Amino acid sequence: MRHDTHQIYVVDDDKDFREATCELLQEEGLMPRAFSDGQAMLDLLDPEWGGVVLCDIRMAGLDGFDVLRRVRQAAPDVPVVMITGHGDVRLAIAAIKAGAYDFLEKPVQPDFLISMMKRTLNARKLVIENKRLRRRITRRGGLAGQLVGRSHVMKQCRKSLLDLAPLPITVTLFGETGTGKSLAARMLHEFGEGSGGFHIINCASVRADGIQAELDAIAQDADTLYIRAVHKLDITSQTRLADYLRRRERPRVILSYTGSLIDPTDTNALSDELLYLVNVATLEMPALRDRNKDIFLLLETFLREAAERYGKRLPKITKDMLDPLGKHDWPGNVRELRNVAERMIIGLAVDLKQTKSGESRAQLSYDDAMAQFERSLLEHTLRETAGRKGEAAQLLSIPRKRLYLRMKAVGLLSPGQN
The missing domain is CATH 3.40.50.2300 (Response regulator)
Known part of the structure; x- marks a missing residue:
């Protein structure tokens, strides 16, 4: 409004x-x-x-x-x-x-x-x-429940979000994939002063030169416009977005960007015109490897969420299971950790692929690519059936015994697990 x-x-x-x-x-x-x-x-x-x-x-x-x-x-x-x-x-x-x-x-x-x-x-x-101050004090605890973490960088991140939330300015969230930029955008809206809607434009799914149609379709009651993955826009679309940001009558805009906003070597770099407009209030979402204290707190949170979602009991977690998690560099960040928690609840083996930050992934061979596809398909089906392998086999139209064999082949079952 x-x-x-x-x-x-x-x-x-x-x-x-x-x-x-x-x-x-x-x-x-x-x-x-x-x-x-x-x-x-x-x-x-x-x-x-x-x-x-x-x-x-x-x-x-x-x-x-x-x-x-x-x-x-x-x-x-x-x-x-x-x-x-x-x-x-x-x-x-x-x-x-x-x-x-x-x-x-x-x-x-x-x-x-x-x-x-x-x-x-x-x-x-x-x-x-006074009302805004009381609201922000009350919400401070609520934000900690949404963006979980006790590490110093996460406390600073929450403080910055609370400081920015009530201000009617454009905010750009950037960082690695899976760090929670979309959740942070939602929190900026929820803890702000507006009472209208939250409109999302996902630039990854916008066709070439199609940003104008997306902007024209924004609901009249939208208080916040979240433009996700803005680095996916081509130059023409970036120019049209820049024109939109210059308007006085528009919702508050929050953008997210995967990568470093100000690194000139970043292949996702924005045009100078758009960068000058969005580089006003910026916030980097911290990578999980920089939040070492938070890994096991987040794991517990995700395990409880997944157990409730799938109707499962919490598994017994051993030190041998936790040690690799503390040493992992988490290239997929919080999103990857959430997937690990889901696999634990469903009963799938956890296979962490170590990928050092900054290294490029080698081109997969045909056989490796097919194995990766099969593993992804099996994981998705098992999540859909909450780990019930009989139902998963039916959905895939294969015998239950073959499902077990394929799960072992792609590393979804530990040795001796059935």
């Missing part, structure tokens, strides 16, 4: 007074919006709006007390200043008791009106800032 940029809603059925008041407020740099009746204002009122309502008491249709009562119900934190005619001080006192912030008496002295509006706006701003 886009919040109204107007600061003061002026509600009065007296056209001359309404227009004169709005003109005075505009001259003082305030941003008023005029309403000839209370219902029109109430239809627009947002409880998170950061402004003030200035409302006359005596009006046709809904009078000021009706408007005040409905504002208190719909947006209880929005201050309402009531305007009374000469001799209506008793009504003004009644309005204060009913929840009005203050009152003004007609004819209104311009200096007094301006002073009161500025004072009330400052009070409203203070309430909003």
Whole structure:
């Protein structure tokens, strides 16, 4: 939802007074919006709006007390200043008791009106800032439950996300594959100030020069646009995205990028034009090998999640099973560790392929490629059946005995396991 940029809603059925008041407020740099009746204002009122309502008491249709009562119900934190005619001080006192912030008496002295509006706006701003601070303190624990980790780099990562979440600026998340960039993007949205939707564009699936259609299809109520794998865009699409980022009326944008955002040797490097636009608030998601303290904490978390998902008991974990995990360099990062936990729950052998960071993978031979494909197919089917090998064999239309043989052949069963 886009919040109204107007600061003061002026509600009065007296056209001359309404227009004169709005003109005075505009001259003082305030941003008023005029309403000839209370219902029109109430239809627009947002409880998170950061402004003030200035409302006359005596009006046709809904009078000021009706408007005040409905504002208190719909947006209880929005201050309402009531305007009374000469001799209506008793009504003004009644309005204060009913929840009005203050009152003004007609004819209104311009200096007094301006002073009161500025004072009330400052009070409203203070309430909003206090609410945001309390919300961020409450959410700090919630973020730790989403982005699990006790390592120093992970604590710093969560702090940076909390600092960036309430700011209406473009954020670029970068790092290796599997480090949790999509989850971090979702957290920036959830812990931000917006109440609208979260729209995703996955650049890996956008056809050549098709980014414009994706941008045009963004929902009107989207508060956050997450552009995933922005490095997958061709130069033409990057140019169109750069044009979009220059717009003033658009959702908040979060981008993710696999690789190093500022490394000139990175083959995924963005065009200079786009880089200048997205290199404002950047955050690198730490690799799992730099979070050594977190590996076993994350493993426990993923094991419990997988056990609940597949309806399985937690397996007995031995030191011999854990030692290789602590020595592994985790090229697939958190995503790879989650897959390891799922294999443990399902009952599949864990075969860690050590790949040092920065080394290129050798081209697979035909036989190795076929074995890798078969292993992936068997793993996927066993996950689908929660490790029930009889059902997996049926899905693959092969005898159960052949399934066991193929699982042993590709290393999914440990010696002696059946």
